[in-house]
Amino acid sequence: MNQLTKRSENYSKWYNEIVIKSGLAEFSGIRGFMIIKPYGYSLWDRLKTVLDDMLKLTGHQNVYFPLLIPKSAFLKEKEHIKIFSEGCAIVTHSKLKKNKDRNELVIDPESKLQEELVIRPTSESIIWSTYKRWIQSYRDLPILFNQWGNAIRWEMRTRLFLRTTEFLWQEGHTAHSTEKEAKEEALKILNIYTNFSEKFMAIPVLQGIKPYMDKFSGSEKTYCIEALMQDGKALQIATSHFLGQNFSKAFDVKFTNFNGKKEYAWATSWGVSTRLIGGLIMSHSDDKGLILPPRVAPIQIVIIPIYYNKKYYIINEIAKKILDILKKEKIRVKYDDRTILTPGWKFHEYEMKGIPIRISIGKNEIQNEKVEIFRRDTYEKMFISWKNLKNLIPKLLDDIQKSIYKKALHRTEKLIIKSDHYNDFKNQINHSGGFIFAHWDGKKNTSKKIQEETEATIRCIPMMDDNEKEKGKCIYSGNPSLQRVVFSKSY
Incomplete structure (x- = not known):
């Protein structure tokens, strides 16, 4: 397998190579749109699972709203459209027809929609037009909704995961009866994102407020967390917006409060996207490939057999016992028993993929009743009895997680x-x-x-x-x- 360009020589090229060679994603052939491959999607799936659990523990529920937004709804919040109207895509017709003269498909002018539909760049407008029907009384509040989906924002300069026209994300949209409650919600989410970034992705972050000219369009205040990548540049990891009553006024969402008076609801919105994967790559990886923190790694351990004299049976028997032990400990483990590839090829492949721990079993390991343990983050090797793996591996994974975070924190503090x-x-x-x-x-x-x-x-x-x-x-x-x-x- 080809080596990566060194970070010190060309950081941008190194980044693109690592995304492709590790099997995370590739270019689709359509500018700004990427193909997320199985390994990349399993990483996104893991990030989703962790964050989704954190949000549900704080009372948030998942919903799904349509991808297409009526143009009339999209245009209602005036500040909102100043930014998003520049990069939005619009559906104008619903049908193609065959042009007999040119033998090609063209837009059927008779299929023009009565109202054009915006492909969502974000969902505030369609959600708040729905909340108008759902919110009548203080008893209907708070609404704590989260949505996992995709969005389209046309980009001129694109880079896999970091900046793409289509991206996957989660977007939270909440409604509250008081200003105080909405502000507390925005800050609560900011702290959830901070905990998620530091404790799970091992990326230290700085909490802050965006200056007035950079706040989310239609918001009163935008909170954010920023992280430093290895090249000294910042990456915005997440944002949480206090929307005030801007959207409830734009969509006339009023409720009867506890005193029987009508008032506008208070709102927040917040989100993270597949940009998180770009952050993971640039925070931790090296010139040999990905380095993934164990808590978010789709595969925490890979077991690789080193066959000798065609004695597959003995090695497979021990490997499967180890596999069972680790699975019982809820560890995400893979046994790669492919015989068409050499152990050296597999070592290189899983270093590129950033698997935190590699366990090798060969002739010497069989004779000594031990296995070789390899740490991806430090390249350290150790030999231990496979019978002790149950006690050792969870501690080792925790140590790797802390070590990766400390390294990123030390680099950030220096800068x-x-x-x-x-x-x-x-x-x-x-x-x-x-x-x-x-x-x-x-x-x-x-x-x-x-x-x-x-x-x-x-x-x-x-x-x-x-x-x-x-x-x-x-x-x-x-x-x-x-x-x-x-x-x-x-x-």
């Missing part, structure tokens, strides 16, 4: 820097990247100038108490600033 001088700021951005905490005067034009000169954007305003905020002068304009914001180049 968190305060800067008070613009020349130093530019030097840091161009050479090491990272999260740069610097003062900003709050003006959109200032952030635009900084982006034009450095490619760095304001990733978030850190969430902190008033007594933690530090007054100063804007790094670019010299105007007064109430607190530092986080700048970084980003994906």
Whole structure:
């Protein structure tokens, strides 16, 4: 199997190669659309399962709303469409017909829809037009819904998983009777995402609030978590939006409160997408392939037999005993007993796929009643009695999970820097990247100038108490600033 381009030589090329060679996804031939292969989808499935359980534990229920949204509903929230109208796809006709002269299929003009349908870029509009029917009284609230599906947002510059025209995601949409409850919901979800990212994906994140010019269209406030990738660029992992009453007013969603008075419902929306897989790749992987944290790895352990003198039976017998032991411990394990591939080929394949632990069984292991254990994250090997695997493996998986997180945390902490001088700021951005905490005067034009000169954007305003905020002068304009914001180049 071909080796990967080194990260130090061409990070972008390394990323694309690792996605394809590890079997996660490939290009579809349609610009902006990818094919997620079985291994890639099993990883997405694992991420879905973990996060879905976390959301259900907090009272959220799964629903599904249509992919197509009536144009009239889509246009109702004016701030919302300012951004999403630029990249949306629209269905205008329902039928093709054969052109006899050209011997080809063309749009049948008689099949023009009475109302055009927008292919969802996000579902607030169709969901809130439905909530108008469902919400009448405070007794109908809160509504805590989550949807797993796909969305279309036309992209000019695309990259597998990180930025595609079609992507898979989850989007939460909640309705509440009070402003306080809706704000608490938005922050609760932010903390769920943070826990999910750090405890399961082993990606340390920074919580913050998007500046006013970057908040979700139609929201009052957008919360986010940002992570640093190995090349020092930031990746937005998740967002959670406090929508206020913007959508309930746009769709006239009123309820009778506890005092018998009519008022508009309060709302939130929030989501993560298949971009998470891109984050996993760029946070942990190396020049030999993927490195996956055990808690989200579709396969935690692979067992590889090393046959000798055609003595398949003895090795298979022990391997299947180990397989049963590990499965009883709820460990996701695979036994690769294919005889058409050499053990060396399989070693390389599973290193590329990022399987956390490899167990090898050959002649020496049979004679010594031991197996070889290989750690993908550190390349360490150890030999232990296969009878001790039940006690060792869960602890080893936990150690690998913690080790991967510590490595990512250490790298991130080294790249968190305060800067008070613009020349130093530019030097840091161009050479090491990272999260740069610097003062900003709050003006959109200032952030635009900084982006034009450095490619760095304001990733978030850190969430902190008033007594933690530090007054100063804007790094670019010299105007007064109430607190530092986080700048970084980003994906």
